[in-house]
Structure formats: C-alpha cells, structure tokens
Amino acid sequence: MDLAWNLRLLAQRARSVLHNRQTIPRRILLVGVRARRHHARCMEILTRAQAHRDGTSDAQLQRAVRRGELHRIAAGIYMRADHFRELDARARHRCAVMVATESCGPGAIVSHASAAVMHGLDCGGLRLDTVHMTRNRCSGGRKSQTLHLHPAVVPAEEVVLIDGVATTSLARTFVDLARTTPFETAVVIGDCALRRGMRRENVDASLDHARGRLGMSRARVAATFIEPGAESPGESISRVRMRDDGWPMPTLQHEIRHGGRFIGRVDFFWKEHGVVGEFDGMVKYRGDNPGRAVEREKLREDAIRDAGFEVFRWVWADLRDFERVRERFERACLRGAAR
Secondary structure: OOHHHHHHOHHHOOOOOOOOOOOOOHHHHHHHHHHHHHHHHHHOEEEHHHHHHOOOOHHHHHHHHHOOOEEEEEOOEEEEHHHHHHOOHHHHHHHHHHHHHHHHOOOEEEOHHHHHHHHOOOOOOOOOOOEEEEEEOOOOOEEOOOEEEEEEOOOHHHEEEEOOEEEEOHHHHHHHHHHHOOHHHHHHHHHHHHHOOOOHHHHHHHHHHOOOOOOHHHHHHHHHHOOOOOOOHHHHHHHHHHHHOOOOOOEEEEEEEEOOEEEEEEEEEEHHHOEEEEEEOOHHHOOOOHHHHHHHHHHHHHHHHHOOOEEEEEEHHHHHOHHHHHHHHHHHHHHHHHO
16 A cells, blocks of 8 residues: 555544553543544544554655655654644644653553643643653653653542543643642633633642642642633733732623613723723634724723723733733722722
8 A cells, every 4th residue: 555545544544542540440441442543533643553554664654754745743653744734832732642642551641731731721831842641650750851751649530531531630730730830820721720610629629639749839829819700811810910919809700781781891890999901812803803893892991981980901012011000000090089
C-alpha cells in the first residue's frame, strides 16, 4: 500500500492507550478505549505501527517528513503536516497528550496544565510546552523537556474520562494548578472551572485530599477567591488587581434596571458608590459589525447613566498599568458622590 493511500486513511486510523486500573472501574475503561480511538481518529494521528500494517516502510515515512507531507510529532507518531500547521497551541498540546499516553502506559492520568487543556479551560497563563501526567503512587516521578510525570495519590472520584483519556477532575485540576502556579493564573483557571460546572464541595474535597502538599496555603486562598461571575480571563485578572490594590470588591454580573426596564448586565458593580465597571476584552463584539456594536454599547452606557450610575471602562492594555484603572474608578466614585 503506497503512502498516498496511507495519508488518505490518516483521519480514520489511530490508537492511544491510557487507562488507570487502580482508580477507574473496568466498565468505564471499556467505554474509554472506544472513545480514545474515536478521538485519535478525529486528531488524524498515525503511528509507525499502523503505517507498517498498511504497507508503508520507515524509509517512506522519512521521505514524507522530508517532503513536508507528514509532521513527526514524536518518535513513531505522525500527523499530516498541513493539518498540524493549522492547529493552535491548545490543539497541539492535545496531540502531545495523546503521544504521552503511549509513552507513560497504564496507570498515568493527565493532570495540571494538560488537564486544563483537556477540560477546555482558559490557559493563557499556562506553559503548554510540557505534558503533565500524574501516576497514582507516592513516589517515582520524572521530568524531561516534554513530559512531567508527577507522583501523587489520585482518588477515583478525582478522575474523569475526556475523549477516552483518564484526566483529573475539574476540582483536582484547579487544586493542582492553584498549588503550583501564580495566584493570578489560579484564579483565571478557577473562575473558568466554576463556569464549566465545578462544584465548590468538590474543591473542598480535593483540598482535603491534597492536605500537606506543597503550595496548599495559596491554593486555599485561591479557592475562597474564585467566582463564576468573572466571565473572561481579563475580568478574572482585573479582580486580582483590585484585590492586590486594596479596592472594595465589586458585585459581578449585576443586572441594572430602570423604570421596570432591564438595561443590561454589567461586569462589575459597586452599589455603595453608584459605580459600574466594564472590562472590554472585545470578546463580546466577535461576529458583530464593529460600528453597530460600539453604537449599541454607547446607548447602553447612556441608559446606565440615566439610571443613576457612573460608568468607567478599561481594556487589556490597562492591566499592565492598573493605576490608570484605579484613577478612573476614583473619578467615577467622586462623580457618583456628587449626584
């Protein structure tokens, strides 16, 4: 069978082996195997063994890599080069996770930043050049440029299957990252995880399971600070900046009504000061005509002011110099007091 035919089959053939017999019931494992195969097919991964079964030699694979037809993800793992070039950092990391499941074998669980990617969490503050996995044991970790294998006990309730891959739960993922990353990054992850359905009681249980591990004090602080009302990484980072700067903490996603009419839901609200804060991350304008979006936003802001509140705004660039945002907040508070 020639290489061209092999490339046509690439989207239909793949294998990824990862399971944890210590923590996952067998019936779930069987479901996971089928899901892993489907996910690998969707990712269009080709292994050296599959190529050999289809009649493609190592020499043909090497020539395909040199010609730019295949991209070598790792030893014996390939993907069509044109498809790999289209992947963003998160999708490439998922490819790396699938490769790591092969090298780590049974008993390893995707964790830390890699679990955040698998869960689809906001990962802007995370480095994605290393795959993180946890082996369910008390010792025996290892670290290389591309793989960090953590040794830790992982209870069964802290393992879920995502596309057939054993992955730490939302709560366990948050606690692991809250222990090991800066507070700001942990809050971005935690706020997003709450929006994705993470339950606070599960966070409490994961904190209890991780008792005595490095970084638990800051993890507990992050756990008390996270809120689902922060609807973007920029809003989460803004909350951290406000906390660090000693601001009064706002109500999130407050509904403004005037004369019985709903005006809008605002990002930040300080009732005692009569002030509304809006972070413009441009996400809310995606897919919209920019001119019409700006006009609608201006009309909305006028309606908020007519309801008796002062409004101030900031954008991503302002997060690098938050003193400017604080000055806008203080001016808005003065205007509110003068009403």
